[in-house]
Amino acid sequence: MSKETPKSGPDFIRAIIEEDNRTGKWGGTVITRFPPEPNGYLHIGHAKSICLNFGIAVQYGGRCHLRFDDTNPAKEEEEFVESIKEDVRWLGFDWGEHLYFASNYFEQIYQWAVQLIKQGDAFVCDLDADQIREYRGTLKQPGKESPYRNRSVEENLDLFERMREGEFEEGSRVLRAKIDMAAPNINLRDPVMYRILKRAHHRTGTDWCIYPTYDFTHGQSDSIEGVTHSICTLEFEDHRPLYDWYLDRIGAHHPQQIEFARLNLTYTMLSKRKLIQLVQEGRVSGWDDPRMPTICGFRRRGYTPEAIRDFCGRIGVAKADSTIQIEYLEHCLREDLNKRAQRVMAVLDPIKVVITNYPEGQTEELDAVNNPEDETAGMRKVPFSRELYIEREDFMEDPPKKFFRLSPGREVRLRYAYFITCTEAVKDAQGNIIELRCTYDPATRGGDAPDGRRVKATLHWVSAPHAIDAEVRLYDHLFTAEQPASIPKDKDWRELLNPESLTVLKGCKAEPFLCGAQPGALYQFERKGYFCADRDSAPGAPVFNRATTLRDTWARVQQKG
């Protein structure tokens, strides 16, 4: 009798959707949308939203739109819409025919603004930005009404039309909703609906010199598209009454807005503004710098869409502010890559080993397993010879008790090769170890001793004459603080950047198998971690990014002392 493992209930959003489907609220249809502003690259926080919105659409047989909320021509660029599309696709989602732009709705939105003016629900205000702020009041005090609030419908219509015609300067006038200057919710204190921006828009060009605000666009865009569940982050909770007010006055379909807590990650900054700064100030090599929490950064680093999707599914969806430990994401990557990554041997910090009793000039090929977790991955040949490289840290002249690896007089296994015993550590004049001399046991070919004797360690290695040189880039957290976002406002967050977030290793030695590594190819360097061939690789000069290390219990033992 197999016992059913207790299953988690659906998250609160899916619970709402299931309830809606049960009651037939939307006739069983589920339409969501992912609505980015094309003013930057997507990051892991967006991935949570993408997985949620597209995931729900798939799960409930609905659909998810990709809509660009491009209402601010001052910040938006075509480059960003292309990158966003690429990243959503890479994550494994498909919007089908449903690619939209809020800017496609500008005429309709304009007509709705006219309708609100005619209804006496909107007015053209001549206050400047500072004055509007003053009139708005504070969190604890009500605002006061604009002196232009009671203009006639005719005058408002005339002024608004002339705003559209370009008769007025930027900032000189705005269109505002006439709601309630004493509302406790500040969003309802006669919010701005349209502003004058004499800027070319990446899609509508110079068709417009007035642009609707996000607040006067988002809800209607959802409405036009027939969105049923408009899923967004917590900070928009206060805006919901405003969206409802607009839709009520317009008399249009009301999507149901549901807010969830955005993703935060330890040692990571997910504010778009700050990511833009990192790129613009050259503190990283670009949006896809492998240290960046952007989707393209993770992609270049060696993360897989599967791992990111798995992560997004496992962290859950709720309304409580939360910060996920970055280790959780790393765990999801390891779990995915453990099953699929080709194993390979590469020595990051090489020290030469001479097998003194191995015939000079002799070479042989040994069989290596490509992936012990996947039988179909097959085998490959690895060359062996008298001179090898092993990892410098795998040898200790005077090892502590729990060090199992090579040391004078100790026998270890070279993976898939032979047992070797260290006979001498050759030093230079300064006393640095520059070479190890060992003997091998020919009877242990392949890695097993016929007499059944055991060794406590298996080392990875590379044959010196066959090795190819590689550059390896190691990455650490971009920030030294666990919660970089919570730095006091009077301090510069850039002080928290980790000066050691990137370590470039040159002269690493890899087995010849890696010679033709294609950019994007993923490998497990045995005992070292998961690595991704970088696009900076040149023929014969591969470059690898370390996506993440392997779990390392020895490192933990060492730390404990």
Add this chain to the structure above:
RNA sequence: AGGGGCGUAGCCAAGCGGUAAGGCACCGGUUUUUGGUGCCGGCAUUCGCAGGUUCGAAUCCUGCCGCCCCUGCCA
């Protein structure tokens, strides 16, 4: 004269009146030609705090405390 949210383990997170799921992390053990993987086991007498209702409360009520968001012509 403020409004809107949220508090279950180190980090996430189920639970929705019947006596604290699961994952990550951590700690043991075991397997292992990766100190990897896998496998087995441990890890909240208690759900922000205090009262109350009830045979019974993380779940209901009251009060308090703490944290987050809101005063862009950003999204």
